[in-house]
Amino acid sequence: MLRSVFLAAAGSSRMERLISSAPVSKGVVRRFVAGAGVDDALRASRELADDGLAISLDYLGEDTLTAEQATATRDQYLTLLGRLSGAGLTPAAEVSVKLSALGQKVDDRMAFGYAQEICAAAAAAGTTVTLDAEDHTTTDSTLEILAELRKDHPGTGAVLQAYLRRTEGDCRELATTGSRVRLCKGAYAEPESVAYQSALDVDKAYVRCLNILMSGDGYPMIATHDPRLIAIAEDRARWFDRSADEFEFQMLYGVRPEEQARLAAAGHTVRVYVPYGDQWYGYLMRRLAERPANVAFFGRALTSK
Numbered sequence: 001m002l003r004s005v006f007l008a009a010a011g012s013s014r015m016e017r018l019i020s021s022a023p024v025s026k027g028v029v030r031r032f033v034a035g036a037g038v039d040d041a042l043r044a045s046r047e048l049a050d051d052g053l054a055i056s057l058d059y060l061g062e063d064t065l066t067a068e069q070a071t072a073t074r075d076q077y078l079t080l081l082g083r084l085s086g087a088g089l090t091p092a093a094e095v096s097v098k099l100s101a102l103g104q105k106v107d108d109r110m111a112f113g114y115a116q117e118i119c120a121a122a123a124a125a126g127t128t129v130t131l132d133a134e135d136h137t138t139t140d141s142t143l144e145i146l147a148e149l150r151k152d153h154p155g156t157g158a159v160l161q162a163y164l165r166r167t168e169g170d171c172r173e174l175a176t177t178g179s180r181v182r183l184c185k186g187a188y189a190e191p192e193s194v195a196y197q198s199a200l201d202v203d204k205a206y207v208r209c210l211n212i213l214m215s216g217d218g219y220p221m222i223a224t225h226d227p228r229l230i231a232i233a234e235d236r237a238r239w240f241d242r243s244a245d246e247f248e249f250q251m252l253y254g255v256r257p258e259e260q261a262r263l264a265a266a267g268h269t270v271r272v273y274v275p276y277g278d279q280w281y282g283y284l285m286r287r288l289a290e291r292p293a294n295v296a297f298f299g300r301a302l303t304s305k
């Protein structure tokens, strides 16, 4: 119930104006977002790298409606990759890109062209790009663009959402040599026709997808904070004889940092997804939708002012 309220709010421009302008939001945002600019992104990356963690940086923004905005987003990524390389933060840090921020919903060829430029800049900086997964209406286009990008940049990563009924099939397609696949539960409001609705069904689907990826030939990136799924992934790594450099765990900035440290200390690669920029509204609403404790945190911040 709460989940659907926050996911509906994520798409409301009226709520966005209201919440983005509330001074109290700043404190909450700071917990989940590294800051507004490239300097903040670099500072957070340096701190994580010093703690032995890998990084995937996301310049916040989605559902871009104009070519100008899409071009500005591409420019942000090109600047970021140059700065990461200059600061010696590659290959520890890679970037995550939302194709909708590059104008996918306006002109998917433009989004492809910009993504290709970002992949080339990442390669020059000695690192990689992962394409985030967005709502299900974009999945076909995103996976088609991924396949095109991988012709020149085979290390380009995909994100698959376990809640989508189609995803087991997509896992089979992508569990191939050289392919990097981030498996997450999925963060958007999706209809029953395309997505499992109950938490139990999503968890079961996650484990089926995990089995396909861990037994396949690609590089699985296990994106979850769920202790049961993390334990199952560790078990599957042993079962399928995967060494520490043949898969990785991924978590979000500000979520379960002590678990990130524990897994890294146990010898696993742990990559932290670090969002930055001022377009944090949709991202924050999805985090609030995921966890009642995050809402309580938001509520406490509201009432303490």
Ligand code: FDA
Pocket (backbone or CB within 6 Å): 131, 132, 133, 134, 159, 161, 182, 184, 185, 186, 187, 188, 223, 224, 225, 226, 227, 250, 251, 252, 255, 256, 272, 273, 290, 291
């Ligand atoms: P879930 O939120 O169901 O939590 C399960 C359990 O984990 C909880 O019951 C609790 O035990 C524990 N837990 C969770 N948060 C905790 C906290 N703050 N403190 C303590 N315990 C906590 N989605 C998408 O649609 N497209 C994408 O491209 C991405 N990309 C992405 C990258 C990375 C690196 C991550 C980690 C996640 C994404 N996601 C995503 C988001 C993803 O789909 C999902 O919404 C969130 O990760 C939340 O799901 P969990 O698997 O963490 O479990």
